[in-house]
Amino acid sequence: MEQQDTRIKIAVQKSGRLTEHSIELLVRCGLSYSKGRDQLICYGENMPVDILLVRDDDIPSLVQENTCDLGIVGINIIEECWLSFKDQGESTLFSQVTPLDYGHCRLSFAVPDEVTYTGPQSLEGMRIATTYPRIVSSYLEAQGINGTIVKFSGAVEIAPSLGKADLICDLVSSGETLRAHNLYEAETILESSAALIRTPIEATSQKAEWIQRLLQRIQGVLQVKESKYIMLHAPKSALEEIRALLPGSEAPTIIPLEGCDDKVAVHAVCKENVFWETLEELKEAGASSMLVIPVEKMLA
Numbered sequence: 001m002e003q004q005d006t007r008i009k010i011a012v013q014k015s016g017r018l019t020e021h022s023i024e025l026l027v028r029c030g031l032s033y034s035k036g037r038d039q040l041i042c043y044g045e046n047m048p049v050d051i052l053l054v055r056d057d058d059i060p061s062l063v064q065e066n067t068c069d070l071g072i073v074g075i076n077i078i079e080e081c082w083l084s085f086k087d088q089g090e091s092t093l094f095s096q097v098t099p100l101d102y103g104h105c106r107l108s109f110a111v112p113d114e115v116t117y118t119g120p121q122s123l124e125g126m127r128i129a130t131t132y133p134r135i136v137s138s139y140l141e142a143q144g145i146n147g148t149i150v151k152f153s154g155a156v157e158i159a160p161s162l163g164k165a166d167l168i169c170d171l172v173s174s175g176e177t178l179r180a181h182n183l184y185e186a187e188t189i190l191e192s193s194a195a196l197i198r199t200p201i202e203a204t205s206q207k208a209e210w211i212q213r214l215l216q217r218i219q220g221v222l223q224v225k226e227s228k229y230i231m232l233h234a235p236k237s238a239l240e241e242i243r244a245l246l247p248g249s250e251a252p253t254i255i256p257l258e259g260c261d262d263k264v265a266v267h268a269v270c271k272e273n274v275f276w277e278t279l280e281e282l283k284e285a286g287a288s289s290m291l292v293i294p295v296e297k298m299l300a
């Protein structure tokens, strides 16, 4: 039991759109694991961190009640849960919500092709099928619109053709599912991505240290994806201009070039992607011998 309490538990979707990316994120933080026989827990082998594989809808509660220290789930689910907790008078859900760079989608109203949507007023008196009843009703309320919410637990897009609703409010990424059901996206009410959540209950000091370490590594992984290491030669006279062109870089390293008095080598970490256009602008400013290298790990 003592042993158990010192291990960090992270709730991750068992099988779905967020599973692969979430596990990959933890692996990039250095975690190696073995899967339990029941396939419900991945035991960390080199860190005191275990992954609990559960349905995404269960993740906010597991983290809120401190069964898990951390969790990864869509902002759409967090928002729906937050509204439900608020209804129950609960005010602190999580101590931290950090958006991640995958699982992007939007919660949108979608209406049958033959219906014209001219704005929220088109929702007046309509029956709206959704799996996000609280987000949708709070939107309708804010707009002063009366509509009827028809709660679905999945396959919302078939509701209009079944005659169960006039329109739907559902998650969209490419829009293909909507098109296949003769619906079009009319209005977005929430932009979503995966997010990391942390329990509001304070961790024991042993755990807190590893949680902090893991959070720092996750930040590092997120930063690294966009970051590039850039090396170039610059005429001393154009140094200021060239420095200003380097995207998202802190103080670069300036190195003298052997046998070349009017040029220096500039090395910098750019925390934003370096595009061809940037390199072209740098070249125009006088830079030469440019090299852009991906960054593998980063710790501030």
Ligand code: ATP
Pocket: 013, 014, 015, 016, 017, 018, 054, 055, 056, 057, 073, 074, 075, 076, 077, 103, 104, 105, 171, 172, 173, 174, 192, 193, 194
């Ligand atoms: P579970 O069995 O865990 O309940 P689910 O069917 O509810 O799974 P998925 O369809 O795997 O969930 O989606 C998980 C999350 O992925 C969503 O809550 C959302 O945040 C994100 N997502 C990204 N793009 C889409 C999309 N096009 N449709 C639905 N969800 C998306």
Ligand code: ZN
Pocket: 055, 056, 057
């Ligand atoms: Zn779900």
